Amino acid sequence: MKCYIIVENIQTDIIEKVLMNLANLYASTEFVRGIELFRKKGSTDSFLILFTNTPDIERFNYFVNYIEYPIGLENHSPFTRGFYRTDQIDEDYDFKNGDWIMVFISKTDKEYDNVHITNSSNRNYVFDFGGSVKALDSIEEKFELIATDIENYNHIIDIYPSEDFEQKNHKTWWKFW
Incomplete structure (x- = not known):
């Protein structure tokens, strides 16, 4: 596995809806074509999310954030952790240390437009969707x-983007002129 997301404390129908909305929202990218949802054996609220097409680190961070803060579903609070192999990251970020990074939403987050990253050295970072990465002085999570x-x-x-959504946003070749 190159990356995956663990989501707990959420019901099957809710996580399916969240992932379908995510797929429709990012339908223009190949990353949401084939989101694989698995439920842990013996559990009703613990899930594993895999991607047929590995997203880049920026999109992966968006996806973790979206699962935590889905549009139109404010009344749920899942436990969400993303894991991403550092050898899949093309950019030279300071947090690229060890084999994996852990992506999560801070318990004190009030901005809704960032994720926190912890590497295997337990260094914590804020990855802001405005494009900045900031090292933190404290450890929020190991x-x-x-x-x-x-x-x-x-x-x-x-899960794939819905055909209706794709067709609404798809121009046929003769409408480009």
Whole structure:
């Protein structure tokens, strides 16, 4: 796995709706074509999200943020952690240390337009969607790789942007002139 997201404390129908909305919102990118949703065996509210097309780190951070703060679903508070392999990051960010980074939303977040990142050295950073990355002096969360074995999960659904959404935003070739 190159990246994955763990989401807990959320019901199946809600996470499916959140991921469908996410797919429609980012339909212009290949990253949301084939979002794979798995539910942990023996659980009703613990999920694993994989991507057929690995998103870049910026989009991955957006996706973690969106799952935490989905448009139109304000009354839920999932536990969301994203994990991303550092060898998949093209940019030379300070947080690129070790094999994996952990992406999460701060418990004190009031801005809604950033994520926090912890690397294997337990250095914490704020990744702002305005394009800046800031190292923090304190440790909000220590790095903890939540290991996943696909055998411990049941596949629920593969999610793609809805055809209606794609067709509304698709211009046929003769309408470009």
